[in-house]
Amino acid sequence: MNKNKPATFTLDGKTIPFSAGQTIIQAAMAAGVYIPHLCYNPEFKPHGSCKLCTVKADGRHTSSCTHHAQDGMVVESDTKEINDERRALLQMLFVEGNHFCPSCEKSGNCQLQATAYEMGMMSPHFDHFFPDRPLDASHPDYLLDFNRCILCSLCVRASRDVDGKNVFALSGRGIKSHLIVNAKSGRLADTGFSGEDKAAHVCPVGVILKKRVGFAVPIGSRSFDEQPISATPHPSPAAATLPPHPQVACPVAPRSDDPAATSDCERGLR
Amino acid sequence: MGVESPARQKKRFSRFAIIESLLMSSPTGTHAEYLDPILIRHQHNANDLLQILIAAQDHYGYIHSDAIDHLSEQLKLPRSKIEGVSGFYSFLHLQANGEYRVLFSDNITDRMLGNIDLMQSMCSQLWIEPGKVSEDGLLSINTTSCTGLCDQGPALLVNNIAINHLSPERVNAIAELIRERVPVSAWPAIFFAIKDNIRRKDILLDSHLKPGSALAALLQRGTHETLHEIRKSALRGRGGAGFSTGLKWEFCRDAPGEQHYVVCNADEGEPGTFKDRVLLNGYADMVFEGMTLCARIIGASKGFLYLRGEYRYLLEHLQAVLQHRRQQKLLGNNILGHADFNFDIEIHLGAGAYICGEESALIESLEGKRGTPRNRPPFPVTHGYLNQPTVVNNVETFASASLIALHGGAWYAAIGTDTSHGTKILSVSGDCERPGLYEYPFGVTVAQVLADCGAHDTQAVQISGASGVCIAADEFERHIAFDDIPTAGAFMVFDQSRDMFEVARNFVHFFAHESCGFCTPCRVGTSLLSNMMDKLAEGHGSPYDFAEIEKLNALLQSTSHCGLGHSACNPVLDTIAKFRPAYDKRLAQKDFVPAFDLDRALSQARQMTGRDDTGAHLERSHEQK
Numbered sequence A: 001m002n003k004n005k006p007a008t009f010t011l012d013g014k015t016i017p018f019s020a021g022q023t024i025i026q027a028a029m030a031a032g033v034y035i036p037h038l039c040y041n042p043e044f045k046p047h048g049s050c051k052l053c054t055v056k057a058d059g060r061h062t063s064s065c066t067h068h069a070q071d072g073m074v075v076e077s078d079t080k081e082i083n084d085e086r087r088a089l090l091q092m093l094f095v096e097g098n099h100f101c102p103s104c105e106k107s108g109n110c111q112l113q114a115t116a117y118e119m120g121m122m123s124p125h126f127d128h129f130f131p132d133r134p135l136d137a138s139h140p141d142y143l144l145d146f147n148r149c150i151l152c153s154l155c156v157r158a159s160r161d162v163d164g165k166n167v168f169a170l171s172g173r174g175i176k177s178h179l180i181v182n183a184k185s186g187r188l189a190d191t192g193f194s195g196e197d198k199a200a201h202v203c204p205v206g207v208i209l210k211k212r213v214g215f216a217v218p219i220g221s222r223s224f225d226e227q228p229i230s231a232t233p234h235p236s237p238a239a240a241t242l243p244p245h246p247q248v249a250c251p252v253a254p255r256s257d258d259p260a261a262t263s264d265c266e267r268g269l270r
Numbered sequence B: 001m002g003v004e005s006p007a008r009q010k011k012r013f014s015r016f017a018i019i020e021s022l023l024m025s026s027p028t029g030t031h032a033e034y035l036d037p038i039l040i041r042h043q044h045n046a047n048d049l050l051q052i053l054i055a056a057q058d059h060y061g062y063i064h065s066d067a068i069d070h071l072s073e074q075l076k077l078p079r080s081k082i083e084g085v086s087g088f089y090s091f092l093h094l095q096a097n098g099e100y101r102v103l104f105s106d107n108i109t110d111r112m113l114g115n116i117d118l119m120q121s122m123c124s125q126l127w128i129e130p131g132k133v134s135e136d137g138l139l140s141i142n143t144t145s146c147t148g149l150c151d152q153g154p155a156l157l158v159n160n161i162a163i164n165h166l167s168p169e170r171v172n173a174i175a176e177l178i179r180e181r182v183p184v185s186a187w188p189a190i191f192f193a194i195k196d197n198i199r200r201k202d203i204l205l206d207s208h209l210k211p212g213s214a215l216a217a218l219l220q221r222g223t224h225e226t227l228h229e230i231r232k233s234a235l236r237g238r239g240g241a242g243f244s245t246g247l248k249w250e251f252c253r254d255a256p257g258e259q260h261y262v263v264c265n266a267d268e269g270e271p272g273t274f275k276d277r278v279l280l281n282g283y284a285d286m287v288f289e290g291m292t293l294c295a296r297i298i299g300a301s302k303g304f305l306y307l308r309g310e311y312r313y314l315l316e317h318l319q320a321v322l323q324h325r326r327q328q329k330l331l332g333n334n335i336l337g338h339a340d341f342n343f344d345i346e347i348h349l350g351a352g353a354y355i356c357g358e359e360s361a362l363i364e365s366l367e368g369k370r371g372t373p374r375n376r377p378p379f380p381v382t383h384g385y386l387n388q389p390t391v392v393n394n395v396e397t398f399a400s401a402s403l404i405a406l407h408g409g410a411w412y413a414a415i416g417t418d419t420s421h422g423t424k425i426l427s428v429s430g431d432c433e434r435p436g437l438y439e440y441p442f443g444v445t446v447a448q449v450l451a452d453c454g455a456h457d458t459q460a461v462q463i464s465g466a467s468g469v470c471i472a473a474d475e476f477e478r479h480i481a482f483d484d485i486p487t488a489g490a491f492m493v494f495d496q497s498r499d500m501f502e503v504a505r506n507f508v509h510f511f512a513h514e515s516c517g518f519c520t521p522c523r524v525g526t527s528l529l530s531n532m533m534d535k536l537a538e539g540h541g542s543p544y545d546f547a548e549i550e551k552l553n554a555l556l557q558s559t560s561h562c563g564l565g566h567s568a569c570n571p572v573l574d575t576i577a578k579f580r581p582a583y584d585k586r587l588a589q590k591d592f593v594p595a596f597d598l599d600r601a602l603s604q605a606r607q608m609t610g611r612d613d614t615g616a617h618l619e620r621s622h623e624q625k
Helices: A024-030 A080-096 A111-118 A154-162 B006-025 B028-041 B046-060 B065-075 B079-088 B108-112 B115-125 B168-179 B213-221 B223-233 B245-254 B275-282 B284-298 B309-327 B359-366 B395-407 B409-413 B446-453 B500-514 B520-537 B543-559 B563-567 B570-578 B580-584 B603-609
Strands: A008-011 A014-017 A054-057 A060-063 A074-076 A142-144 A168-171 A178-181 A208-210 B100-105 B139-144 B156-158 B161-163 B198-200 B261-266 B302-307 B344-349 B390-394 B423-430 B436-441 B458-463 B469-472 B490-495
Touching (some): A008 A024, A080 A111, A080 B520, A080 B543, A168 B079, B046 B065, B046 B344, B108 B500, B115 B139, B198 B446, B213 B223, B213 B284, B213 B395, B223 B395, B223 B409, B245 B284, B275 B284, B275 B309, B275 B395, B275 B423, B284 B302, B284 B309, B284 B344, B302 B309, B359 B390, B390 B395, B423 B446, B446 B458, B446 B490, B469 B570, B500 B563, B520 B543, B520 B563, B543 B563, B543 B570
Parallel strands (some): B100 B139, B198 B436
Antiparallel strands (some): A054 A074, B156 B161, B458 B469
């Protein structure tokens, strides 16, 4: 490597500089290039589980949040092949849980929803699992709607690594994996959880919700209603304080080549 | 234990019930009585959490909620972590799961031998549904992944102890023993008589290695020189991946770290594989000796044998072998009188998680965590157990290393083919007269193995387990070798009467059950695949579904986190390519049919009303066409 020349790799043909130890996604974000992701949050140690940030590095699939950048590496991200794969992964997440966007408090601030729009996801495509996931509204200030959990473990990491509380953990295995809280009763109210915790503010979807502020900002005026997730450098799920904006209508008809397809409005993507 | 009279047993059990009811209402204090000795044995080491939970569960057959309080306090671990770990492993339970926990092995070979009928028979005799606990808390019956007894199936585990050769008579007898509440330790010994079934011996199975002889050879030849011999032998890992053993040991030796570790992977979970079971039963000294050689070479003083929970019945024997080796100065401090040669081996049990056979997941499990594969690199040779340099090798690899230390690398390299040196042990099961272990020099043809095991009219062979390859008759001249058909050892034979679609479906269910759940594609994709295969099996399949299966396979292969997701599609892709008619006959529908079946959705209502007449059924729309 030439000492005078900074280390770089190419991302879809664009030259991206990086410093030693940076992962592909870190370097890309620093250069203002969006790579879709859900379980990655720059504030936490990369996890590599959602696989949305999958890219092809020198021809091989890899998670860009855990793969270190290398000088001269050729990375493909915004290609039809990879975006098709990302869309399928998003569809998997949508059918695995119960995601009913029209009635969800997180609609418009939800990274899952926004990423699905970004990737042009028109239908859930796969058969729904419709899991039975009861709500936990025991805590005076927060409620947990496990229906929307995508198992990104950001709350687990935040509670463990930042709050030092271990309020959240994953249990079960495979399709039965699920979020649990640190209480014998299994109720959030009996944990040390507080609204001041970092863990209260990292959920990319609508699991951890503050009570009594629901729909304070109307749908249509929320973060990703204002601009798509790709134009939001570090999407902050808590940011919902943008000025009012007319509600976006459901824009696109379902693809005709997909027999399982129904429009977003019917399926409840929004 | 002698045979007790039923009256006496009843008395003993009712006493147990009283004690239990007392415990149920009592605080943590009482749990301390049985938990503290366990904690002391493990020096309150949180890294041993899985081992502590396995031992703790013995008390009630499940991990009591109050017991978690005590463990949490003593190990200074959050409750959520303990529950998270318990929830990951199939053999750990957080709720009462019956005094008798019966698990029928559900590999395809068990299926072929009628395990489902036998399970249904036991369920009806004991008035219980599979997967549920009887109302009196007496028992539960369920299926479990392959228990490694394919050569003597159908098999089951009762309270983690293996029973082989299930027949209707044996199942009746077991049902009676459970009904009479006879403790498992008093059941007829013949039920638990697991055979080795060694059918063909070569250098390894016929070696009669004298304990200590390979270590003596190492000390005489020198450490560097012995590593050189291992490199010269061209020994490659026998767990399936086939990485150079000498290179792995060298990398680990050269990796900086406070401690180095040796880990023997005896989590033999690949369906159809059972060679490690036999090696550990009859050749444990060779395996431990190989680990000790490795320790000397890489500079480790501690090793682990990670034994799959299904093989728990081997634990006592293995502990005895270790103890004997300590007495012989082949383990412990000053091995064979060398003041700087200290090494000991600890046995860790698995608890029903196939994924822990993946080396980084195995290390997570050794550290008392959920068995989730790590992001790699770094690899275990530099960052393994407790982030220290660690060698993880298969049972057979360590045993082979002992032979090489004794006889030299050139001797070993001369056996086999130009690219695959030495021998390979195959676990042969399925449609053949003589299932069991066959050791061959590399290069043997599939046809030769089939002839030797007495297989007739063979349609296909699944080699290297569910994640391996399916070989059709026109490929039987292919060779068992790294550059042709690499294998971890499974060799399941299917004759012309078998439905290869059902074989693939069994494996797909296996992967869905064993997916760790960490990454999206494998967690959701294996279950979607499983549902799609079920849809085809139920006659709702159309060419559309077929295309969907292929698309899903491609996605799993490109985006999954580890080998489980990558290989979960192999059985389907192979059988589609080679046994297409088995699929075609399932594609009954020309046009897309939803998986949702309205008539089936009414089955609960029919069950509740006790009706099954035509009026209680809907005509299916696609059948009208």
